[in-house]
Amino acid sequence: MTHERDEALFRDAIRAARAQPPAEAGEDLLARVMADADRETVLRVRDMRGASRRSALAAFWAALGGWVAVGPMTAAGMAGLWIGLAPPVGLSGLSQGVLGAQTVEVPLLGTEMLAGLEEAP
Amino acid sequence: MSVPPLQDCPSDEALLAAYARGDRAAALALSRRVLPRVLAQAQRMLGDAAEAEDVAQEAMLRLWRIAPDWEADRARVTTWLYRVVANLCTDRLRRSRRGLALDAVPEPEDGSPGAAAVMQDDARRAALRAALADLPERQARAVALRHLEGLPNPEVARIMDESLRTVESLVARGKKGLIARLRGRRAELGYDDDA
Numbered sequence: 001m002t003h004e005r006d007e008a009l010f011r012d013a014i015r016a017a018r019a020q021p022p023a024e025a026g027e028d029l030l031a032r033v034m035a036d037a038d039r040e041t042v043l044r045v046r047d048m049r050g051a052s053r054r055s056a057l058a059a060f061w062a063a064l065g066g067w068v069a070v071g072p073m074t075a076a077g078m079a080g081l082w083i084g085l086a087p088p089v090g091l092s093g094l095s096q097g098v099l100g101a102q103t104v105e106v107p108l109l110g111t112e113m114l115a116g117l118e119e120a121p
Numbered sequence: 122m123s124v125p126p127l128q129d130c131p132s133d134e135a136l137l138a139a140y141a142r143g144d145r146a147a148a149l150a151l152s153r154r155v156l157p158r159v160l161a162q163a164q165r166m167l168g169d170a171a172e173a174e175d176v177a178q179e180a181m182l183r184l185w186r187i188a189p190d191w192e193a194d195r196a197r198v199t200t201w202l203y204r205v206v207a208n209l210c211t212d213r214l215r216r217s218r219r220g221l222a223l224d225a226v227p228e229p230e231d232g233s234p235g236a237a238a239v240m241q242d243d244a245r246r247a248a249l250r251a252a253l254a255d256l257p258e259r260q261a262r263a264v265a266l267r268h269l270e271g272l273p274n275p276e277v278a279r280i281m282d283e284s285l286r287t288v289e290s291l292v293a294r295g296k297k298g299l300i301a302r303l304r305g306r307r308a309e310l311g312y313d314d315d316a
Contacts, residue, residue: 006300009312013252013303014268016245022161023170025177029160030152033181037140037148040185045143 133198134191141188151198152181159202165269166210166253168246176213180205203270203280207262214254214261241311248310252302259283260295267292 064070133155139147159180163173183205184198253261259281266277267288278288303310 005307005312006304009303009307009310010296010300013245013249013299013310016242017165017168017249017269018271019242020165020168020246022157023164023173025156025160029174029177030149030156032178033152033156034145034149036178036182037152037185038145040182040188041140041143041145044189 134193137184137188137191137198138193140185141191148185155199155202156181158199159206162203162206162270163210166207166250166265167213168250172213176206176209179209200276200280203266203272204282207266207280210265211253211258211261214250215258218251218254245310248303248306249299252299255302256295256298260291260298263288263291264295264299268296 131150133151136147136151136154140151156177160173160177163176163180164170167173167176180202184202187201253265256264262281263277266272266280267274272280274288274292275285277292278285281288281291283291
């Protein structure tokens with residue numbers, strides 16, 4: 001008896017829920033759903049473009065050899081620049097011994113390049 | 122590789138794949154096809170049209186997001202949507218614990234037997250949702266899919282990605298739990314225990 005009453009209780013509640021008139025999927029809801037679909041398409045295209053740009057940079061970096069190659073190359077360049085700007089004391093004696101006593105001066109900017117500027121208004 | 126014309130592959134999965142390739146018409150066709158069922162499922166579980174629309178929109182948004190990664194042989198779109206809607210609805214019911222106060226059921230405008238029956242049905246729906254909100258989540262989903270949606274257990278098992286035996290157990294325990302929660306409200310729900 002109790003079992004039957006429980007079953008009726010459950011069955012009636014389910015029937016009431018299923019009997020509720022279904023909401024209609026109106027044009028307003030459809031428009032919102034499609035707006036979401038459009039937005040997701042735009043975001044996806046943007047992500048794909050960003051990813052392809054990133055992969056082009058990554059390919060360029062890999063062609064250079066990555067950090068393993070570029071790191072020592074940069075260090076050597078910096079060292080050369082430093083030696084050029086402030087040569088160690090013994091270096092000029094060494095170079096004169098190797099290349100001879102003749103000193104050659106090379107101007108960084110040719111004087112002819114500055115000549116025209118002197119008369120500029 | 123040439124893409125077959127849409128009319129030759131009108132399955133939900135083909136429409137979703139076409140949308141992932143940028144075909145807006147495919148998204149529209151898929152929405153028109155599945156949205157009414159998605160909305161109806163949400164409405165049966167939540168009993169509120171506005172909330173059901175929110176859930177339907179959210180479920181469709183998740184579908185658009187997964188579209189590029191969809192594996193056609195993994196699942197059917199409808200199966201996936203059943204799961205997402207059931208999850209979203211049980212989450213909402215549990216968060217708000219709403220629908221639960223029978224006092225919230227509106228009074229009928231007249232005293233006719235028809236109006237009383239409508240009110241009684243409203244009260245039973247509210248009590249059912251209160252009980253669902255109170256059940257453990259997996260039981261609530263299993264019972265809703267089995268009894269509110271009327272799906273067979275093997276289909277519920279596919280939707281929930283559980284074994285058939287597990288689903289049978291979840292449905293049985295869920296139903297028992299619902300009855301236990303409804304039993305205390307017999308009088309409110311219009312049952313005369315002396316009869």
